[in-house]
Amino acid sequence: MGQQRITRAECAHVAALARLELTDEELERFTGQLDELLDHVAEVEALDVEGLPPTMHSLPMASVLRPDVPGEVLDRDEVLAGAPLAENGQFRVPPVLGEAP
């Protein structure tokens, strides 16, 4: 393996971006495993793909539009029944901005 591609601190930053809390043990293990994977996939760095368009989707397709008329929708109560907490027809969550209501 060549030089380290991802440090423990970078790994912790990525975890925070992904909204994951990792234990010290997880952070240690994932740093090593991500580093090994990045080392393997680095082979693509050497490829000359200058001028090639990126592929986001394998088949040539245009955006699909349908007539702007209301169709069938899911039943609200049935959808909310799958949520951890709902109230008055809405999802209920803890305070977002730090202060309790």
Next chain:
Amino acid sequence: MTAVEIAAAVRSGRRSARSVVDVCLSAIEAGEAEIHAFNLVTAEQARARADEIDAAVAAGIDPGPLAGVPVALKDNLCTRGMATTCSSRILEGWIPPYDATVVEQLHNAGAVFVGKTNMDEFAMGSSTENSAFGPTRNPRDLSRVPGGSSGGSAAAVAAGFAPVGLGSDTGGSIRQPAALCGVVGVKPTYGLVSRYGLVAFASSLDQIGPFTTTVADSAAVLDVISGPDSRDSTSIGAHQPPVSATLDDGVDGLRVGVLAELSGDGIASDVAARLRAAVGALESAGARVAGASVPAAVYGLSAYYLIAPSEASSNLARYDGVRYGLRVDAPSTPDMNAATRSAGFGDEVKRRIMIGTYALSAGYYDAYYGKAQKVRTLIINDFASVWEQFDLLVSPTSPTTAFSLGERTADPMAMYMSDVCTVPVNLTGQAAMSVPYGVGDDGLPVGVQILAPALGEPVMFRAAAVLEASL
């Protein structure tokens, strides 16, 4: 009995759907404790549905082309009123409010669902060991993995629990377990089968397809589940000719290429020997066989392990403790989001989310995700030139036969290498399938992969039928 035989017998009234499903449920009762193919067995609903089919037949109504055929559904296909877990703790307690399009199509064709099958969590894995509910075992040898991520469906079909299983294939998750369990598995052309109601892993790669014991059964199922769907904007907007209609047309005069980049280095010698035998069978049946080269295919795995985790990190952002299943309480919403995701996701899912988040993050996007997307174009271009000379390509499906439980769990890179032969096709959107072709030195099944250009299913199935008949 095969699915085609069951449907014919049930439609004509020679056999009751109830007696068919009872045989499957007895097999499940006898073998499920050892194999653990299912997250949920819906015995009661299956019997009631079979009775419905029998009542329809008695009343002179044709229940459809899959009348009375028991089907096992991978647990990432939404089923209204029936738990759908993706083998993850994070979806604990979530009941989908709608059916996936494929579930509707199979139901309307007369199928009988027997349960939801085990899988690697969110379809991330190659052995079904990444399930929050414990691993599935290979029915051919209980010390081996069934492959993954659709290992539960593959094992269910191999064990005789159901003649048909449905899976999803993002990087080989249908073909590789089909090969390891000795059954037929199909990854249709991207867009041929609606993804509506398939819990998303990597949206530009995911595709639903069947597991069966025979090629004709896979053709019958594919003919039911393919077609346009207004609820999936990526579904191909035109109906395709049924593959069943031309199944027996043979391979005389077809140009078949042996895909060098996926058939040489890293392929076990017993697997390579079975591929040579398959190539011989196609030649005997009149196919013109030559070596084929897709140089960029060797970069498939690297491009895949950047693109798939990137799409996954975006798709799985929705599991935040607000709308589905699990919530771990915390004083603020951001803390609740993180606490829920940390408790609800397993190791492999966390790893992939981390890879994807990294590859998409500021400063690394161009070097990793952007580059991988261009490599994807390179692979597509290389295949395009090879399709000018060949109608079909062949390679092994998996570099080895089924490996032992626990053998690769500690080493993610070793596990990822299991997908080396299957991932290029997901990147290009082409069709491919795995056909069982004898056994390796250890007596375990070997699969041969047949690759076809986009919408090349009819020709691909003709070759599969020839291979099956040559055994």
